[in-house]
Amino acid sequence: MKKTWWKEAVVYQVYWRSFYDTNGDGYGDLQGVIEKLDYIKSLGVDVIWLNPFYESPDRDNGYDISDYYGVMGKAGDMPTFETLVKAIHERGMKVIMDLVVNHTSDKHPWFIESRSSIDNQKRDWYIWKDPKDGREPSNWRSYFAPSTWELDEATGQYYFHSFAVEQPDLNWQNPELRSEIYKMMRFWLDKGIDGFRMDVINLLAKQEGFPDAENPFDISYLANNPGIHDYLQEMNREVLQHYDVMTVGEIPFVTPEEGLLYVGEDRNELNTLFHFQVADEMATWDMLRYKEIQTRWYEGLKGKGWNSQFLNNHDHTRQVTRYGNDREYRVESAKLLATMVHTLPGMPYVYQGEEIGMTGVRFDSIDDYDDVAMKNKYKELVEKGQDPDEVFESLLLPSRDNSRTPMQWDDSDQAGFTSGRPWIKVNPNYRGINVEKALKDPDSVFYYYQKLISLRKDHEVMVYGDYKDLSKDDPNLYVYTRTYNGKTWLVILNHSDKANSYTPVSEISTGKLIISNYPNEDCADFSETMNIRPHEARVYELNI
Ligand code: TEU
Numbered sequence: 001m002k003k004t005w006w007k008e009a010v011v012y013q014v015y016w017r018s019f020y021d022t023n024g025d026g027y028g029d030l031q032g033v034i035e036k037l038d039y040i041k042s043l044g045v046d047v048i049w050l051n052p053f054y055e056s057p058d059r060d061n062g063y064d065i066s067d068y069y070g071v072m073g074k075a076g077d078m079p080t081f082e083t084l085v086k087a088i089h090e091r092g093m094k095v096i097m098d099l100v101v102n103h104t105s106d107k108h109p110w111f112i113e114s115r116s117s118i119d120n121q122k123r124d125w126y127i128w129k130d131p132k133d134g135r136e137p138s139n140w141r142s143y144f145a146p147s148t149w150e151l152d153e154a155t156g157q158y159y160f161h162s163f164a165v166e167q168p169d170l171n172w173q174n175p176e177l178r179s180e181i182y183k184m185m186r187f188w189l190d191k192g193i194d195g196f197r198m199d200v201i202n203l204l205a206k207q208e209g210f211p212d213a214e215n216p217f218d219i220s221y222l223a224n225n226p227g228i229h230d231y232l233q234e235m236n237r238e239v240l241q242h243y244d245v246m247t248v249g250e251i252p253f254v255t256p257e258e259g260l261l262y263v264g265e266d267r268n269e270l271n272t273l274f275h276f277q278v279a280d281e282m283a284t285w286d287m288l289r290y291k292e293i294q295t296r297w298y299e300g301l302k303g304k305g306w307n308s309q310f311l312n313n314h315d316h317t318r319q320v321t322r323y324g325n326d327r328e329y330r331v332e333s334a335k336l337l338a339t340m341v342h343t344l345p346g347m348p349y350v351y352q353g354e355e356i357g358m359t360g361v362r363f364d365s366i367d368d369y370d371d372v373a374m375k376n377k378y379k380e381l382v383e384k385g386q387d388p389d390e391v392f393e394s395l396l397l398p399s400r401d402n403s404r405t406p407m408q409w410d411d412s413d414q415a416g417f418t419s420g421r422p423w424i425k426v427n428p429n430y431r432g433i434n435v436e437k438a439l440k441d442p443d444s445v446f447y448y449y450q451k452l453i454s455l456r457k458d459h460e461v462m463v464y465g466d467y468k469d470l471s472k473d474d475p476n477l478y479v480y481t482r483t484y485n486g487k488t489w490l491v492i493l494n495h496s497d498k499a500n501s502y503t504p505v506s507e508i509s510t511g512k513l514i515i516s517n518y519p520n521e522d523c524a525d526f527s528e529t530m531n532i533r534p535h536e537a538r539v540y541e542l543n544i
Pocket residue numbers: 060063100143163199200250252253276279280314315
């Protein structure tokens with residue numbers, strides 16, 4: 001496959017509002033990112049992904065945009081953003097922004113106009129429908145609300161929203177709207193950014209006629225509808241192909257076959273994607289299923305399209321809590337998961353704080369939480385008569401706030417994140433888990449990440465290597481090879497609280513240890529069965 005800079009890159013996701021606060025208002029800000037750039041750079045990453053900082057009423061933490069050309073006051077201002085871009089580039093890194101164009105805020109002037117009357121010239125920029133039999137036009141559920149439809153009393157029509165009521169969906173069928181979006185994309189690209197992470201980009205096209213769903217809870221009807229590829233090819237023609245940038249689409253509800261339609265190199269749509277067969281569909285760790293997903297995606301995209309690797313982000317509970325063991329094996333487990341993400345085929349993503357093994361959180365009361373998805377769900381279920389304590393308990397592990405607590409910089413008040421009151425409480429474990437401590441400990445999760453990331457720079461096998469799973473039916477061990485230009489790496493991961501033995505296949509003789517999260521000999525003799533300790537990860541270069 002053709003080599004490109006982005007295929008070789010490691011991305012670090014900065015959820016700026018929880019990263020570093022420089023003015024004491026309790027929100028991280030763009031200036032905070034500037035001040036911590038040397039820290040990010042020291043990890044060795046290539047690209048920074050910034051979550052949305054556009055002007056926004058902030059009902060959904062910036063994913064409800066009211067002005068695509070403005071910077072949210074909490075984040076800073078345009079000159080600070082421009083300084084940030086420059087500072088990132090000066091350090092040899094790149095920056096991608098979130099592009100949120102499936103919906104806007106209901107406070108966006110376009111929507112205010114659109115809702116003002118049926119014959120307003122922006123009426124058609126959003127999706128409006130008459131009631132059906134006196135009620136919602138269809139039985140569809142939205143991500144964050146019981147219905148995708150909201151009645152607007154003024155005109156008696158319903159508008160469509162895939163997410164919260166305050167996030168009306170744009171009507172991509174309207175060519176004027178589309179060209180307005182392309183103009184906005186060029187505005188940011190012309191400021192020198194290096195690409196976009198595209199929010200729920202496969203939701204842009206809607207099903208013709210909005211037919212009732214047999215099972216409204218399976219909301220996959222929101223995604224991959226006819227017309228989507230025309231929009232993305234047009235976006236590519238009009239905007240993307242004129243810049244040397246990378247794009248990663250947030251693409252829920254896809255199989256590898258459908259995924260390829262978005263990222264196939266001959267398709268001229270997107271470069272890479274996030275599929276959610278793990279994050280959305282694998283609630284807790286399931287080794288056999290995970291391997292199956294990896295193999296299927298590898299086979300599906302092989303030689304034709306590029307994948308991403310991630311286990312958490314600002315929407316999904318921290319990986320060491322959700323998929324590892326954040327108690328007695330927190331450090332080992334954080335390193336094992338990192339080894340896996342960075343040695344599987346696809347671009348690895350590091351979500352801020354992951355590199356010091358930050359964990360999920362458990363606050364005492366629903367009032368300590370902020371996540372609109374969690375809060376709306378809580379309200380819906382409690383109003384239906386379910387027991388509030390039970391509802392609360394069931395929402396704790398998936399709550400998006402697990403990943404949104406402030407970055408833990410040191411053991412001072414508020415984890416060194418802010419001198420004020422943070423917008424969301426810090427995780428009480430910050431005295432034990434923080435950056436300052438990690439930087440003083442040569443065995444920390446941080447330095448392990450640093451080493452993993454630097455290996456990618458010297459070993460193309462990590463990027464371009466063929467992948468082969470040697471452990472398909474093993475529920476604890478994950479053993480695979482990557483092979484490129486005559487070089488083979490063997491990865492052995494024991495995803496378990498117990499030791500497990502591994503018997504190497506006979507073709508292998510010896511191997512040189514590349515990295516491990518436990519003390520190990522530099523050279524391994526593969527003629528004997530090996531004892532792999534709890535959450536142990538080893539990577540070898542093989543002599544075959
Ligand atoms: O996420 C889409 C979304 O709903 C995710 O929570 C979902 O779990 C999955 O990742 C896709 O199926 C994006 C943003 O990341 C999220 O923060 C926003 O709230 C949402 O879109 C609406 O813009």
